[in-house]
Structures are given as structure tokens and as C-alpha cells.
Amino acid sequence: MERKVRVRFAPSPTGPLHIGGVRTALYNYLFARRNGGDMILRIEDTDSRRFVPGAEEYINESLKWLGIKIDEGVKEGGDYGPYKQSERRDIYRKYVKQLLDTDKAYIAFDTPEELDATRSVTSNFQYDASTRGSMRNSLTMSKEDVEKLIEEGAQYVVRFKIEPGKDVVVNDLIRGEVKINSSILDDKVLYKSADDLPTYHLANIVDDHLMEITHVIRGEEWLPSAPLHKLLYEAFGWADTQPQFVHLPLLLKPVGNGKLSKRDGDKLGFPVFPLEWHDPKSGETSSGYREKGYLPEAVVNFLALLGWNPGDDSELMTMDDLIDKFSFEHCSKAGAKFDYQKGIWFNHEYLMKKPDGQLAELFKPTLEEKGITGYSDEYIAKALGMVKSRANLIPDLWTQADFFFTAPDSYAEKDVKKRWSAETPGIMEELINVLEGIDDMTSANAEKIVLDWIASKGYHLGNVMNAFRLAVVGACRGPHMFDITELMPKEEVIRRIRKAIENIK
Ligand code: GLU
Numbered sequence: 208m209e210r211k212v213r214v215r216f217a218p219s220p221t222g223p224l225h226i227g228g229v230r231t232a233l234y235n236y237l238f239a240r241r242n243g244g245d246m247i248l249r250i251e252d253t254d255s256r257r258f259v260p261g262a263e264e265y266i267n268e269s270l271k272w273l274g275i276k277i278d279e280g281v282k283e284g285g286d287y288g289p290y291k292q293s294e295r296r297d298i299y300r301k302y303v304k305q306l307l308d309t310d311k312a313y314i315a316f317d318t319p320e321e322l323d324a325t326r327s328v329t330s331n332f333q334y335d336a337s338t339r340g341s342m343r344n345s346l347t348m349s350k351e352d353v354e355k356l357i358e359e360g361a362q363y364v365v366r367f368k369i370e371p372g373k374d375v376v377v378n379d380l381i382r383g384e385v386k387i388n389s390s391i392l393d394d395k396v397l398y399k400s401a402d403d404l405p406t407y408h409l410a411n412i413v414d415d416h417l418m419e420i421t422h423v424i425r426g427e428e429w430l431p432s433a434p435l436h437k438l439l440y441e442a443f444g445w446a447d448t449q450p451q452f453v454h455l456p457l458l459l460k461p462v463g464n465g466k467l468s469k470r471d472g473d474k475l476g477f478p479v480f481p482l483e484w485h486d487p488k489s490g491e492t493s494s495g496y497r498e499k500g501y502l503p504e505a506v507v508n509f510l511a512l513l514g515w516n517p518g519d520d521s522e523l524m525t526m527d528d529l530i531d532k533f534s535f536e537h538c539s540k541a542g543a544k545f546d547y548q549k550g551i552w553f554n555h556e557y558l559m560k561k562p563d564g565q566l567a568e569l570f571k572p573t574l575e576e577k578g579i580t581g582y583s584d585e586y587i588a589k590a591l592g593m594v595k596s597r598a599n600l601i602p603d604l605w606t607q608a609d610f611f612f613t614a615p616d617s618y619a620e621k622d623v624k625k626r627w628s629a630e631t632p633g634i635m636e637e638l639i640n641v642l643e644g645i646d647d648m649t650s651a652n653a654e655k656i657v658l659d660w661i662a663s664k665g666y667h668l669g670n671v672m673n674a675f676r677l678a679v680v681g682a683c684r685g686p687h688m689f690d691i692t693e694l695m696p697k698e699e700v701i702r703r704i705r706k707a708i709e710n711i712k
């Protein structure tokens with residue numbers, strides 16, 4: 208029987224979710240939606256030493272911002288909970304016992320100090336079939352001694368008893384068959400009595416099984432664990448229902464070789480985290496896509512194309528388009544260069560597509576921050592509509608549209624030199640009179656009247672218009688002058704020309 212597709216995103220709350228993790232979450236989501244399946248969010252927090260406060264909330268907020276919807280999880284609930292591994296202790300205990308009872312695992316008492324000592328005499332020491340016979344474990348000790356030690360409170364771990372010399376073949380939907388020999392694997396620790404918790408490997412396998420996961424979609428860095436995971440499914444007797452593996456290509460540095468790192472972002476000035484992150488320990492702040500002024504739709508579109516292509520030349524795709532087109536057939540094995548410039552391009556395209564009213568909503572916090580009030584939604588929307596073609600990120604809207612909301616208090620020196628001469632104040636006084644006489648300030652009408660006046664006086668068109676612009680905007684930049692003066696109240700335009708006459712020397 209075909210099983211319902213169920214996928215999980217299984218982050219460990221050890222810090223802010225990296226942009227590569229976001230891409231993993233996105234591909235899980237796209238695949239689930241494409242196939243009418245469920246998307247599960249499982250928090251893998253069995254390693255208490257690496258726990259970072261705030262990391263789980265950060266994951267939730269990031270996914271929410273990007274529109275990656277979770278069907279089952281800590282917050283959402285579901286029939287397969289709890290969805291946080293630290294709350295599943297009782298469940299894991301039973302499965303550790305099953306492996307011990309069926310001789311697939313054993314108890315080992317070697318202390319970290321003893322293991323260090325062994326490593327210092329035997330370089331390349333690996334705890335496996337060739338060495339386990341000379342270590343302190345339930346395979347070398349009598350049953351009575353083992354029980355006695357446990358009763359006395361000795362700490363121990365449970366190790367997976369890997370049979371050497373076997374070919375392990377893993378099937379990956381992107382990579383095809385990956386074959387390794389079991390002799391290279393060590394007897395992985397599956398459980399630690401000290402914190403009564405399983406390690407990542409055991410918890411991950413047990414949960415994927417119990418949560419009826421059909422596809423394990425994760426980053427390439429987890430590929431080396433796949434053979435071990437396959438052996439664990441077999442040891443439990445779950446080989447028939449083990450999930451299909453899908454290991455996604457690495458995200459690579461924009462320049463040079465190797466994996467994308469936070470340092471690349473710092474150096475080249477792009478975030479590697481979805482949201483800004485304040486490290487609770489170091490107090491350090493790392494920038495995020497949201498705070499830098501990216502739109503979530505743009506980030507999603509950009510990330511989707513890092514390692515996957517739609518099989519045609521579509522570039523701009525909404526979440527629904529992506530869901531519609533997504534499949535692993537068009538995922539690449541090779542790593543994907545993190546072309547952050549392309550990310551900026553996507554953001555520009557999405558800013559252009561956004562209705563002005565929605566842009567205004569996104570822009571209002573910037574005005575509030577600057578203490579600017581009193582502008583109607585319509586005014587803000589129209590102002591942004593005029594400048595958005597010049598903006599890549601949301602803060603660029605302020606850089607481009609600032610003069611709509613605040614009068615210039617300085618004037619670009621270079622432009623003044625070029626466009627403001629001794630006669631200019633007099634001509635600007637005349638311009639004020641002309642503007643005062645215009646009842647209908649719509650762009651085309653005002654333009655015709657002003658240009659006719661310039662022509663009738665024989666003034667230099669470029670000089671007059673640029674001086675006008677300098678007075679209203681503060682520099683020779685911005686959209687069509689008469690579009691500006693159509694939106695801006697006429698009194699304000701005139702006030703600015705007066706101010707310029709007074710202040711520009
Ligand atoms: N907890 C692992 C992580 O942090 C999960 C890896 C997996 O998906 O199996 O990425």
C-alpha cells in the first residue's frame with residue numbers, strides 16, 4: 208500500500224537556524240505539499256550540553272516569517288507527539304532495551320579518561336569489532352559483574368554492535384546508490400546513562416519510525432550517517448518501512464571553494480541567518496534577512512533555486528508555483544554557490560511586484576522609527592510607488608523617498624555648484640509665483656505651465672528644473688519632478704523653495 212508522504216524537519220536548538228537549514232526546511236515543505244503529505248517539525252534536543260535558549264523560538268519564528276507551514280509539531284500538536292525529543296525519554300528506553308535484548312547492542316563502562324588513554328597509545332583507535340573484545344563492556348565481562356556495576360551506580364553507555372565486513376548500500380533519491388563497508392564504522396554510542404537520553408542517531412531513527420516518516424530530506428553533511436541509520440533500521444526489524452533518503456547539495460561560498468560560512472557573510476555583507484540573532488552568551492548580534500529588508504517571498508524563491516531548478520526557465524516563482532513544480536529529479540548533486548547578488552535581484556523583483564499599499568505597510572515602521580507621523584496611507588503608497596524601481600531592499604525605499612517625508616536641510620554640494628548661480632534666487636522667486644497661480648497641480652498640467660513660463664522667459668531649462676529639484680529634494684535625484692509636486696502639498700513645495708533661497712549661498 209502506498210504510504211501517505213510524511214516528512215520532518217528536525218533541527219537541533221543549538222543556535223540560530225542557518226540559511227542552509229532554512230533551505231532544508233523549504234524543500235521538505237515543498238515536497239510534502241507537492242505530494243499531499245504532512246510536514247512535521249521535530250525538535251532534536253537530546254544533547255543538553257549544546258542547548259541554546261531562544262533557539263527553538265527562533266526556528267518557529269523563522270519558518271512562520273517565510274510561510275513554511277507546519278502540520279505537526281510542538282506548537283501545532285498532532286497524533287505522534289511529543290515532538291520534542293527531551294520529552295520522549297520513556298519511549299527511547301524501551302528501544303534501547305530491545306537492542307540490548309536482541310544482542311544488537313551492548314553496555315560499555317569505559318570512562319572518557321580510559322578512552323583517552325587508549326587513544327593516546329593506539330593512534331586511529333576505533334571502538335569496533337576489532338577492539339571491543341579488549342574493552343570494559345558487557346561482551347567482555349560476566350553478566351553478574353555488569354549488573355553489579357550498574358547497581359553500584361556506575362555510568363555507562365550503550366553501543367551499537369556493528370557486524371564488520373558487510374557492504375551497506377544506501378539508496379538516495381538524488382545521489383543514487385552509495386555503498387560503504389561496515390568495517391569503517393565504529394560502534395556508535397546510542398544511549399548515555401548519565402543523562403538517561405539516547406544520542407542523536409538512536410532518537411532520530413526511533414522517531415522517524417514511530418512518526419511514520421516516509422522521506423528523510425536533509426543536508427549533505429548527514430550523508431555519512433546514512434549507512435549507520437540503515438543498519439539501525441535493520442537491527443530494529445524496520446527495514447521494510449525505512450524512509451527514503453534524500454541528501455541535499457551543500458551551499459557553497461559565493462567566491463572561492465568550500466562550504467558557505469558566517470564569515471563569508473560578514474566579509475561580503477550578506478546575512479546567513481533568516482532573522483537577526485542575538486547570541487545569549489556572547490551578546491553578539493548576527494544580521495538576518497528580515498531585518499536587512501528582504502521580503503520573505505524573495506528569500507524563498509532565491510533559496511529554492513539553490514540546488515534545484517524547475518526544469519524550464521522560470522525564475523520568479525511564488526510558493527504555490529514552487530510547490531507545483533518541485534521534484535527531486537531536478538535537484539543537483541553538486542553544491543550550489545550562494546550567489547547573494549542574485550538574492551538581491553530577487554528582492555528587487557518582488558518589491559516591484561508588491562502593490563504600493565502593501566509596500567506602505569512594510570515601510571511604516573521605518574517612518575515610526577524616525578518619528579515621522581501625519582502622512583496618509585495613500586500618500587505613503589504613492590511616494591513609494593514612484594521610487595520602488597530604484598530600490599533593492601526595504602531600507603532603500605527610505606533612501607530614495609526620504610524627501611517626501613522630510614524637507615532637505617542640506618543640499619548636495621556638487622549639484623549646487625553646477626546648478627545654482629547668482630540669478631537662481633530671483634528665478635526661484637518667479638517660480639513660486641508661477642506655482643501659486645496653478646490650481647490644478649496634476650503632473651501634466653503643472654509641467655505644461657512651468658515649461659511654458661521657462662520658454663517664454665528664455666531661461667535654461669536644465670538649470671531651472673535642476674535648481675527646482677535641488678530645493679525640493681536636496682539633490683539632483685528622484686522621480687519626475689512634476690510627479691513629486693503633484694503628490695506633495697503645494698505649500699510645502701513653496702516653503703522648500705523659500706528655504707533654499709535663504710540657505711543656498
Ligand atoms: N538534528 C539534526 C540536525 O540538526 C537532524 C538531521 C536529520 O535531519 O536527520 O540537523
